Amino acid sequence: MENITPPYLQPGDTIGIVAPARSITRDELQPAIRFLTSQGFLVKTAPHLYSKHYQFAGTDGERAQDLMEMIEDQSVKAILCARGGYGTVRILDLLNLRKLQHNPKWIIGYSDIAFLHSLITGWFGIETLHATMPINFPDSVQGNQSTMALISALKGESLYYELKHHPLNLPGHATGVLIGGNLSILSSLSGTTSEMSYSGRILFIEDVDEYLYHIDRMIMQLKRSGKLKSIAGLIVGHFSDMKDNSEPFGSDAYEIIYSAVKEYRIPVCFGFPAGHAEPNLPLIIGRTVELKVSDEGAKVGFYRSLT
Numbered sequence: 001m002e003n004i005t006p007p008y009l010q011p012g013d014t015i016g017i018v019a020p021a022r023s024i025t026r027d028e029l030q031p032a033i034r035f036l037t038s039q040g041f042l043v044k045t046a047p048h049l050y051s052k053h054y055q056f057a058g059t060d061g062e063r064a065q066d067l068m069e070m071i072e073d074q075s076v077k078a079i080l081c082a083r084g085g086y087g088t089v090r091i092l093d094l095l096n097l098r099k100l101q102h103n104p105k106w107i108i109g110y111s112d113i114a115f116l117h118s119l120i121t122g123w124f125g126i127e128t129l130h131a132t133m134p135i136n137f138p139d140s141v142q143g144n145q146s147t148m149a150l151i152s153a154l155k156g157e158s159l160y161y162e163l164k165h166h167p168l169n170l171p172g173h174a175t176g177v178l179i180g181g182n183l184s185i186l187s188s189l190s191g192t193t194s195e196m197s198y199s200g201r202i203l204f205i206e207d208v209d210e211y212l213y214h215i216d217r218m219i220m221q222l223k224r225s226g227k228l229k230s231i232a233g234l235i236v237g238h239f240s241d242m243k244d245n246s247e248p249f250g251s252d253a254y255e256i257i258y259s260a261v262k263e264y265r266i267p268v269c270f271g272f273p274a275g276h277a278e279p280n281l282p283l284i285i286g287r288t289v290e291l292k293v294s295d296e297g298a299k300v301g302f303y304r305s306l307t
Contacts, residue, residue, distance in 0.1 A: 004124075017029065019058075220260065
C-alpha cells in the first residue's frame with residue numbers, strides 16, 4: 001500500500017510552528033519567521049510556543065495541545081517543529097495523530113522529531129519531512145542551502161542527490177521505503193509500539209554528541225535484533241561532535257557502522273548531508289527511494305508522488 005503524501009505548499013499557505021521538545025525563545029525564532037514570510041508563506045505560532053517548563057517548551061500537556069491544535073487547524077498546511085532536544089516522546093500518548101489521516105499535512109523536523117516520523121509513517125502511512133528546523137535557520141533572509149532545499153521539498157520539487165565517493169561505501173542498488181532518523185531515538189524506540197518495520201526498507205541514520213562506545217552499542221543492538229540484516233540499504237548522514245574516552249575506542253562512528261554492515265549484501269552510502277551539521281538536506285520519510293552506490297559515488301532519488 002502506498003503511503004499518503006500530504007499536499008504540497010503554494011505561496012500564501014500557512015506554516016504552523018510548534019515546539020514539542022526543548023524550549024525556544026522569540027529571538028531564536030525570528031530568523032525563521034522572517035525567512036518563511038519572505039518565501040511567501042504565512043506563519044502561525046502555537047499558543048505555548050515560547051512557554052518554558054524547566055528545559056521543555058511548556059508542560060507535556062501544553063506541548064501536546066499545541067501540536068493537536070495545529071493538526072486540527074484547517075488553515076495550517078504544514079507543521080514545522082522549532083527544535084529538537086528532548087521531550088517529544090513524553091507527549092506521544094497525549095496525541096491523536098489519526099486525525100492526520102483525514103487532513104494530511106507535512107510534519108517537519110529532525111533529531112528528537114524522529115519520534116513523530118516513526119509514529120506517523122509507521123502507524124498511519126503518512127509521509128513526513130526530515131529537514132532543518134527554525135533553531136538552525138540563519139539570520140540572513142536569503143537563507144542557506146538547507147532552508148532553500150526545505151522550501152523546494154515543501155513545494156513538491158523532485159528530490160535527487162548525487163554524492164561523491166566515500167571510501168567506506170558498499171556498492172549496490174536497492175529500492176525501498178525510507179525510514180529512520182536519529183540513531184539514539186531509533187534505539188530508544190526498539191521494542192515499543194512506535195517502532196517502524198525495518199524489513200525491506202532503506203534506513204537513514206545520523207547522530208550528534210555521543211560517545212563512540214554508545215554508537216557501537218546502538219549499532220550492535222540493531223544488528224543483534226536482526227534489523228540491519230533485514231534492511232534493503234543504508235544511508236549514513238552526519239555523525240557530528242562524537243566523543244571518546246581517555247582510553248580511545250579505536251574506531252570512528254563511520255568505521256563502527258561499516259564494521260557492522262559489511263557482511264550484508266546491501267548498498268551503503270556514507271556522508272549523506274543530513275543531520276546535526278550543515279548542510280541538512282531534506283529527506284521524505286515514508287517515500288519510496290532508490291539508492292545506487294558505485295565506485296564513482298552514490299545516487300539517492302525519491303519516487304515522484306502524484307499528489
